[in-house]
Amino acid sequence: MLYKIYKDIGSGTRKNGRNGYIEMMHDAKKHRFDIILVKSLSRFGRDTLEALSTIKSLKKMNVALLSEVEQINTLEVNDTVLSILLAAAQEESASKSENIKFGIHQRMRSGKAVLNHTRFLGYTKDETGKLVVVPKEAEIVRKIFSLYLDGNRVRKIKRYLEENGIKTVTG
Known part of the structure; x- marks a missing residue:
């Protein structure tokens, strides 16, 4: 049964300012659920060390993080594999960010407005x-x-x- 949907508006690179994330971890500590379903690891956290630390905390609470894209259950994979997947997710996020910035700069150079x-x-x-x-x-x-x-x-x-x-x- 679905307990709750947590959401954030932000970059996901740090947990500060991610109220939904903070609330989710608070609820995990209170054992309100035992599975977290995410689209991808890159949506869960974009900083490898912080995401790995959070997942380790969840493992200690026996809370699984299931990722649709990577098709993994964090309770079933070792930290090395998880570190590699999280590093790839962090790199993907950084690459997307750079591509977006590049596009914005190109439009600015050509005189095209980047505003509504x-x-x-x-x-x-x-x-x-x-x-x-x-x-x-x-x-x-x-x-x-x-x-x-x-x-x-x-x-x-x-x-x-x-x-x-x-x-x-x-x-």
Whole structure:
């Protein structure tokens, strides 16, 4: 029977800031489950030493980590095999990260914006993907900036926009 689904928003390279991960380990210590199912070891932890340490702790609690991609049960494999699999997962994660960074830098060099322009006041993208100023929205951006430079805080600026019927891209 499924006990709970734990999730995190983050890189997975360190357990700090991974509230779901921390909660899962807390529940494991309380023996609330005996199996953790993950898609892949790279999704469980991307730092080899930290993931290996966590898996060793789980083994001591007799909690198995089952990985779909690698088709392993951590209670059935030795630490050497596990270390190799975790190192490969860490390298895969690092490689993906570098590829993403490379793609972002290439788009920047070519002048293509890397942002969600549909909710970005003052700009849109043209058919080639380059940022283009939206003159009417740019006036609003200039006014907001001017109000800020005059010492107004967010609430005052918001009030000014509302009182003058000025809407942001989200309404």
